[in-house]
Amino acid sequence: MIAFLTKRLMHALLVMFIISVIAFAIQDNLGDPIQQMVGQSVPESEREALREQFGLNDPFHVQYLRFAGNALSGDFGTSYFYREPALEVIARHLPATLELVFGATLLIVLLSVPIGVYSAIKPRALLSRFFMGASIIGISIPVFLTAILLIQVFSIGISVSLFPESTAWGAWLNGLLSTDGGMPSFGRGQDLVPVVGHWETNLASLGGLKHLVLPSVALASIMLPLFIRLIRAEMMEVLQSEYVKFARAKGIGVRRIYFLHALKNTMLPVITVGGVQIGTMVAYTILTETVFQWPGMGLMFLDAINRADIPLIVAYLMIVGVIFVVTNTLVDLIYGLVNPTVKLTGKPA
Amino acid sequence: MSTHSSPPAATPAVGRWQRLRDSYLWYSFKRDRGAQLCLATLLALVGMALLAPWLAPTDPYDLAQIDILASELPPFWIEGSDPAYSLGTDAQGRDLWSIILYGTRVSLLIGFGAVLLQALLGVVFGLLAGYLGGRVDALLMRLADIQLSFSTLMVAIVVGAVVKATLGGSFYSDYAILMLILIIGLAEWPQYARTVRASVLAEKRKEYVDAAKVMGLKSRRIMFRHVLPNTLSPIFVISTVQIANAIISEAALSFLGLGMPETHPSLGSLIKAGFDYLQSGAWWITLIPGAFLVVLVLSINLLGDWLRDVMNPRLYKG
Numbered sequence: 001m002i003a004f005l006t007k008r009l010m011h012a013l014l015v016m017f018i019i020s021v022i023a024f025a026i027q028d029n030l031g032d033p034i035q036q037m038v039g040q041s042v043p044e045s046e047r048e049a050l051r052e053q054f055g056l057n058d059p060f061h062v063q064y065l066r067f068a069g070n071a072l073s074g075d076f077g078t079s080y081f082y083r084e085p086a087l088e089v090i091a092r093h094l095p096a097t098l099e100l101v102f103g104a105t106l107l108i109v110l111l112s113v114p115i116g117v118y119s120a121i122k123p124r125a126l127l128s129r130f131f132m133g134a135s136i137i138g139i140s141i142p143v144f145l146t147a148i149l150l151i152q153v154f155s156i157g158i159s160v161s162l163f164p165e166s167t168a169w170g171a172w173l174n175g176l177l178s179t180d181g182g183m184p185s186f187g188r189g190q191d192l193v194p195v196v197g198h199w200e201t202n203l204a205s206l207g208g209l210k211h212l213v214l215p216s217v218a219l220a221s222i223m224l225p226l227f228i229r230l231i232r233a234e235m236m237e238v239l240q241s242e243y244v245k246f247a248r249a250k251g252i253g254v255r256r257i258y259f260l261h262a263l264k265n266t267m268l269p270v271i272t273v274g275g276v277q278i279g280t281m282v283a284y285t286i287l288t289e290t291v292f293q294w295p296g297m298g299l300m301f302l303d304a305i306n307r308a309d310i311p312l313i314v315a316y317l318m319i320v321g322v323i324f325v326v327t328n329t330l331v332d333l334i335y336g337l338v339n340p341t342v343k344l345t346g347k348p349a
Numbered sequence: 350m351s352t353h354s355s356p357p358a359a360t361p362a363v364g365r366w367q368r369l370r371d372s373y374l375w376y377s378f379k380r381d382r383g384a385q386l387c388l389a390t391l392l393a394l395v396g397m398a399l400l401a402p403w404l405a406p407t408d409p410y411d412l413a414q415i416d417i418l419a420s421e422l423p424p425f426w427i428e429g430s431d432p433a434y435s436l437g438t439d440a441q442g443r444d445l446w447s448i449i450l451y452g453t454r455v456s457l458l459i460g461f462g463a464v465l466l467q468a469l470l471g472v473v474f475g476l477l478a479g480y481l482g483g484r485v486d487a488l489l490m491r492l493a494d495i496q497l498s499f500s501t502l503m504v505a506i507v508v509g510a511v512v513k514a515t516l517g518g519s520f521y522s523d524y525a526i527l528m529l530i531l532i533i534g535l536a537e538w539p540q541y542a543r544t545v546r547a548s549v550l551a552e553k554r555k556e557y558v559d560a561a562k563v564m565g566l567k568s569r570r571i572m573f574r575h576v577l578p579n580t581l582s583p584i585f586v587i588s589t590v591q592i593a594n595a596i597i598s599e600a601a602l603s604f605l606g607l608g609m610p611e612t613h614p615s616l617g618s619l620i621k622a623g624f625d626y627l628q629s630g631a632w633w634i635t636l637i638p639g640a641f642l643v644v645l646v647l648s649i650n651l652l653g654d655w656l657r658d659v660m661n662p663r664l665y666k667g
Binding site: 142144145149317324 | 495497498499500502503506507510511513514515593597600601604605606607617620624627628630632635636639642643646647650651654
């Protein structure tokens with residue numbers, strides 16, 4: 001166990017090192033801090049002196065070590081646009097993203113497990129086929145398009161006049177297909193409740209929750225089909241296994257077999273995939289936040305790119321890198337703990 | 350189901366068609382209405398994209414043909430439409446049908462190009478890793494692991510952002526197609542490398558490889574001429590899904606402003622451009638290109654699903 005733990009930690013540190021080198025290389029090659037600090041009128045000799053003073057002429061590894069040292073103490077430089085420490089800017093945007101991810105994860109967990117299990121138990125049922133069909137359509141719609149569709153339907157509203165309005169059923173069908181809209185689709189709204197420090201929450205008021213609905217649904221829509229299909233596939237495999245057959249032969253109730261014995265082993269691979277998907281989720285938050293102008297880290301990152309705000313870009317990459325590495329390592333460790341068949345030390349280096 | 354390829358000289362092209370017609374693949378295709386419909390849709394879209402210059406009523410790249418006064422006209426089934434513009438016009442007054450034809454062309458070009466690059470990199474690295482093993486394997490697969498743990502879309506966004514910032518916006522726009530192929534290709538090669546490596550590891554133990562070794566053939570020849578042909582079916586299967594993914598990635602990058610410029614749009618940048626006019630009621634500028642994108646990706650994904658069920662190769666699981 002100890003050997004496995006150290007190996008995983010070493011791996012995590014190595015990945016973090018690579019990320020930091022890439023982040024530093026970006027910072028080093030993009031943007032000239034002197035250019036940002038002084039105006040056009042400052043002569044070249046003074047610029048050179050400033051460069052020397054800030055150590056910008058030092059060799060790569062010296063500068064990298066300085067960068068890494070600063071980063072370890074939480075100093076990622078000052079954002080060009082916000083004129084405040086980059087970490088501070090990120091901390092301010094973090095809660096919005098976390099609440100969005102929380103909302104989406106809640107939807108995914110609450111929906112994917114029952115749907116996945118149901119369509120594994122009854123693979124030929126009409127409803128299962130519907131779920132499978134819907135899930136492949138879900139995978140094929142890019143997240144930003146789902147978001148736009150949601151805005152059109154639930155925020156702007158649609159009026160359908162496909163059927164003749166004169167007949168009763170036509171009017172009824174038209175009314176059924178039309179929506180009023182009115183759901184908020186822009187930003188986090190005014191009803192934010194302050195919690196601690198930078199953290200103002202959407203979760204504590206009705207108005208805030210309303211703002212969270214569409215972005216969460218959009219973000220969940222892209223991951224949900226994946227998890228439904230995964231849970232279904234794993235569950236079907238588990239249901240074929242010897243111990244399930246044995247449990248049936250023993251006369252254990254179907255419910256008990258499905259939800260106690262089979263589901264437990266189904267969830268193992270789901271944990272691993274879930275951990276890996278956190279990375280994908282971060283990428284999708286950028287898209288979702290852009291559509292809904294949700295003031296989280298993703299939107300901040302995109303704005304930083306458009307403003308060439310190098311320190312903020314670098315800080316974002318490092319923070320996201322830390323999030324990835326920590327979650328991946330945790331998932332590996334949890335998997336090793338809950339699944340005794342994993343050879344902890346036998347992994348190839 | 351590994352069929353040994355017969356000597357090429359003895360069987361001309363006709364024989365190849367005959368073999369396809371006798372195959373299980375063709376048999377199940379003939380029986381599956383869904384697969385036929387998907388392939389027909391896909392071929393129709395590809396055909397439309399290829400024939401765009403002849404099918405499109407206007408040339409959307411030609412500024413002289415654009416009438417700004419005719420902007421935001423609705424499609425034909427809504428009142429206030431102009432018969433000259435069947436699907437309406439976008440905010441710049443470009444004919445939506447023409448620009449979608451050209452946009453599909455750009456999306457497909459990038460999708461296929463990126464997958465070609467991914468496959469090239471992935472197959473070479475996967476073969477090397479699987480066949481040579483040892484340090485090469487460990488290094489390449491660790492690299493693939495790290496890259497995959499970040500999700501390909503994230504890698505593509507970051508690389509795109511950095512490249513754009515380094516080279517400057519206008520240079521990036523000029524070479525956007527090439528850039529996107531490179532970015533998406535580099536971001537997704539690990540998928541291929543893992544799949545190829547997994548099949549190579551299985552093939553490596555078979556007798557024909559030993560026989561080739563005993564005959565004194567060089568590693569390179571065994572790898573590319575003997576092992577590679579037997580790993581083709583999983584490559585084939587993941588390629589469909591990868592093309593769909595590449596098209597979605599391109600659309601996502603374009604939507605974020607890191608892809609095709611609005612003057613030379615793909616389906617993704619059309620959706621982005623139209624999104625600004627959604628609130629003013631001109632939903633068709635964004636949702637019609639969106640529908641084309643979804644139909645394109647959906648038909649590829651469904652074909653991929655069908656292909657996987659039929660060929661059922663040992664796909665490498667996470």
